[in-house]
Amino acid sequence: MPSPSAVEVLLPVGLDRALTYAVPAGLDAAPAPGTFVLAPLGARVEVGVVWDGAPADVDPAKLKPLRARLDIAPMAGPMRRFLDRVAAYTLAPRGQVLRMALRGLTLGEEPRKPKVGVRATGSHPARMTPARERALAVAADGRARPKRELAELAGVSAGVVDGLVKEGALAEAELPPPPPLPSPDPFRSGPALSPAQAEAANMLAALAAGERFGVALLDGVTGSGKTEVYLEAVAAALKAGRQALVMAPEIALTAAFIDRFADRFGARPAVWHASVGEKARAAVRRGVASGEVRAVVAARSGLFLPFRELGIIVVDEEHDPAYKQEDGVLYNARDMAVLRGRYENAPVVLASATPSLESRVNAERGRYARLILPDRFGGRSLPAISAVDLRTAGPAKGAWLSPRLVAAMTETLEAGDQTLLFLNRRGYAPLTLCRACGHRLQCPNCSAWLVEHRFRARLVCHHCGHTQATPEACPSCGTAGQLVACGPGVERIRDEARALFPQARVSLLSSDLAGGGEALLAELDAIERGEADIIVGTQMVTKGHNFPKLTLVGVVDADFALGGADPRASERTFQMLEQVAGRAGRGERPGRALLQTHEPDHPVVKALISGDREGFYRLETNQRRAAAMPPFGRLAALIVSAPEREAAEAHARALARAAPRSNGVRVLGPAEAPLAVLRGRHRMRLLAQAPREIDLPAYLRAWLAAAPGPRGGVRVAVDVDPQSFV
Ligand SMILES: Nc1ncnc2c1ncn2[C@@H]1O[C@H](COP(=O)(O)OP(=O)(O)OP(=O)(O)O)[C@@H](O)[C@H]1O
Numbered sequence: 256m257p258s259p260s261a262v263e264v265l266l267p268v269g270l271d272r273a274l275t276y277a278v279p280a281g282l283d284a285a286p287a288p289g290t291f292v293l294a295p296l297g298a299r300v301e302v303g304v305v306w307d308g309a310p311a312d313v314d315p316a317k318l319k320p321l322r323a324r325l326d327i328a329p330m331a332g333p334m335r336r337f338l339d340r341v342a343a344y345t346l347a348p349r350g351q352v353l354r355m356a357l358r359g360l361t362l363g364e365e366p367r368k369p370k371v372g373v374r375a376t377g378s379h380p381a382r383m384t385p386a387r388e389r390a391l392a393v394a395a396d397g398r399a400r401p402k403r404e405l406a407e408l409a410g411v412s413a414g415v416v417d418g419l420v421k422e423g424a425l426a427e428a429e430l431p432p433p434p435p436l437p438s439p440d441p442f443r444s445g446p447a448l449s450p451a452q453a454e455a456a457n458m459l460a461a462l463a464a465g466e467r468f469g470v471a472l473l474d475g476v477t478g479s480g481k482t483e484v485y486l487e488a489v490a491a492a493l494k495a496g497r498q499a500l501v502m503a504p505e506i507a508l509t510a511a512f513i514d515r516f517a518d519r520f521g522a523r524p525a526v527w528h529a530s531v532g533e534k535a536r537a538a539v540r541r542g543v544a545s546g547e548v549r550a551v552v553a554a555r556s557g558l559f560l561p562f563r564e565l566g567i568i569v570v571d572e573e574h575d576p577a578y579k580q581e582d583g584v585l586y587n588a589r590d591m592a593v594l595r596g597r598y599e600n601a602p603v604v605l606a607s608a609t610p611s612l613e614s615r616v617n618a619e620r621g622r623y624a625r626l627i628l629p630d631r632f633g634g635r636s637l638p639a640i641s642a643v644d645l646r647t648a649g650p651a652k653g654a655w656l657s658p659r660l661v662a663a664m665t666e667t668l669e670a671g672d673q674t675l676l677f678l679n680r681r682g683y684a685p686l687t688l689c690r691a692c693g694h695r696l697q698c699p700n701c702s703a704w705l706v707e708h709r710f711r712a713r714l715v716c717h718h719c720g721h722t723q724a725t726p727e728a729c730p731s732c733g734t735a736g737q738l739v740a741c742g743p744g745v746e747r748i749r750d751e752a753r754a755l756f757p758q759a760r761v762s763l764l765s766s767d768l769a770g771g772g773e774a775l776l777a778e779l780d781a782i783e784r785g786e787a788d789i790i791v792g793t794q795m796v797t798k799g800h801n802f803p804k805l806t807l808v809g810v811v812d813a814d815f816a817l818g819g820a821d822p823r824a825s826e827r828t829f830q831m832l833e834q835v836a837g838r839a840g841r842g843e844r845p846g847r848a849l850l851q852t853h854e855p856d857h858p859v860v861k862a863l864i865s866g867d868r869e870g871f872y873r874l875e876t877n878q879r880r881a882a883a884m885p886p887f888g889r890l891a892a893l894i895v896s897a898p899e900r901e902a903a904e905a906h907a908r909a910l911a912r913a914a915p916r917s918n919g920v921r922v923l924g925p926a927e928a929p930l931a932v933l934r935g936r937h938r939m940r941l942l943a944q945a946p947r948e949i950d951l952p953a954y955l956r957a958w959l960a961a962a963p964g965p966r967g968g969v970r971v972a973v974d975v976d977p978q979s980f981v
């Protein structure tokens with residue numbers, strides 16, 4: 256019999272197993288699974304969670320005792336099982352997954368320091384002045400206020416208030432605690448919905464009211480009003496007394512989205528993403544656990560918040576590759592949202608104008624309900640998309656905007672409308688070359704070219720962040736003045752737009768904007784108000800924005816993502832271009848999009864131009880099925896890296912030899928990764944491809960167990976269902 260005075264504790268460290276601890280007398284005989292505790296680990300003390308399962312059968316006298324039990328709401332059973340499952344699926348150590356679920360955790364409630372203000376005492380100062388009179392008149396209601404507020408209300412200086420305190424006419428007094436944040440009110444009425452919207456909204460609302468798991472794919476063209484529709488499902492969950500989680504790719508969490516939520520429910524949602532500060536995070540986490548916070552809009556990590564009674568998860572722009580976390584635990588938040596919904600008995604809504612093939616196929620198989628909004632809201636039409644053939648109608652040498660695109664921009668400007676120029680490349684130029692010797696400027700740590708950022712006068716590696724000043728002379732042959740920028744980045748397109756249209760207000764939107772996230776949000780708001788004529792942007796402009804005056808979208812290079820090792824290349828290109836084109840014509844006037852391409856006959860380009868979305872998906876589905884690629888087969892990548900190429904290669908080969916023979920699993924590679932060196936580490940890739948019915952994570956575990964352990968600086972990263980193939 257295992258001793259009742261020992262428990263299993265999972266710690267937020269890189270360990271897969273829970274550790275066994277003794278429960279000291281005075282703690283509580285056997286803390287239940289989910290209890291937060293302090294546990295010694297080596298020389299440290301960690302916050303851990305009592306986990307399920309019988310403790311190892313060890314003499315408790317030999318075990319380290321727990322230090323304390325924490326006064327934090329226990330982690331619920333469904334959440335623990337969810338974390339176990341995420342770890343099992345991704346092959347990440349369970350402790351590492353737990354760490355994601357502890358973000359924003361503070362030890363117990365922070366004692367609120369009472370804030371001090373001032374209040375009238377009733378006595379009069381010896382000398383009265385007009386300013387003092389004004390201040391005392393405001394204070395006459397007897398309420399305690401911060402000094403600054405009193406000074407502002409009375410229109411006096413801080414010195415006047417201090418003087419009155421000194422003379423005893425005002426006294427310091429504790430301020431009442433701030434009122435709790437207002438909760439969203441699901442009973443407010445939303446906008447009148449079109450018949451198609453209403454039908455979809457009713458189905459979603461029924462799903463949310465049912466308090467059962469189920470997945471619905473909300474598949475509606477750009478500008479069809481998906482947001483209004485899924486907010487009805489949020490309302491239904493809130494009405495049922497449950498909490499709501501709306502997930503969006505980071506940059507879509509703009510003030511505009513939050514304002515829309517606030518318009519609908521009369522209160523702002525809690526917000527959770529990378530730029531939210533520690534204190535605010537702690538408050539959201541606490542509120543979500545206590546039930547005080549009813550609705551959260553979040554980036555992918557919001558999935559790991561300890562909701563007390565989660566009643567719906569919405570994954571907006573569900574196709575977005577940003578849902579895949581590419582470091583640490585390699586998980587796809589869209590897929591894990593479905594898992595979390597299952598454990599919480601909560602419905603999950605996946606929304607997109609360009610659903611992932613995975614979700615479409617799941618809908619076709621009948622596992623997901625599919626709700627379709629075929630038209631834009633308010634009788635608006637989808638943008639007319641056409642191609643500019645760069646082989647015959649391209650721009651002059653040294654320019655990137657074709658005459659047709661420039662003519663369209665001129666018309667748009669004359670009409671007082673906005674143009675969006677899209678190019679998914681940050682910086683000024685992707686390559687700098689020496690005209691004298693042909694040398695290309697490369698990152699010292701990666702097998703990648705350095706990207707010129709002319710505004711900052713620096714060369715930057717987009718893979719590792721290395722930067723250096725742009726040199727005058729070639730570092731290889733020493734010739735000065737012969738370095739040339741090759742190819743365009745958004746900065747270069749901005750320069751060209753400025754030169755062509757000197758009167759136009761040109762705005763650049765890119766993740767490396769000076770001023771960071773804040774500046775970017777301010778810029779987005781300014782554009783929405785019409786304070787720019789031409790917007791030049793990277794893929795962040797493709798997501799969810801509503802710029803009413805935007806009527807022309809120019810895609811500078813529609814071919815950039817086609818080809819390469821990524822089995823989803825076509826799908827991704829289609830999604831990105833359809834989304835960016837979908838920014839046009841959302842206001843009063845119709846929109847159009849011009850795609851500059853060398854391959855006007857490519858199926859992706861043709862589908863976009865003809866508007867044959869269904870045809871594209873059918874073709875893509877058939878190709879994936881024929882190649883047994885996801886979602887018709889399973890994929891996992893092993894990325895082996897080491898400081899020396901030989902070590903990486905040797906280990907990758909040893910891994911390949913150790914691969915268990917199995918029913919249908921094919922192991923491909925090792926092959927040098929397309930990005931052969933990253934941060935000074937040489938990289939080799941292996942790919943395992945399996946039929947759908949195979950438990951690929953289990954196969955991978957068996958494989959890694961059979962393989963020699965990595966030694967001498969070799970690392971192996973496992974990526975189940977990889978989204979990135981670099
Ligand atoms: N029923 C409605 N009543 C009033 N306005 C609506 C309604 N439905 C949609 N709209 C407006 O139409 C515009 C587009 O809606 P929304 O942003 O929800 O579309 P979407 O389907 O999410 O588009 P995308 O996928 O391109 O981001 C918004 O300005 C929205 O306020």
Ligand SMILES: [Zn+2]
Nearest residue numbers: 698701716719
């Ligand atoms: Zn680099």
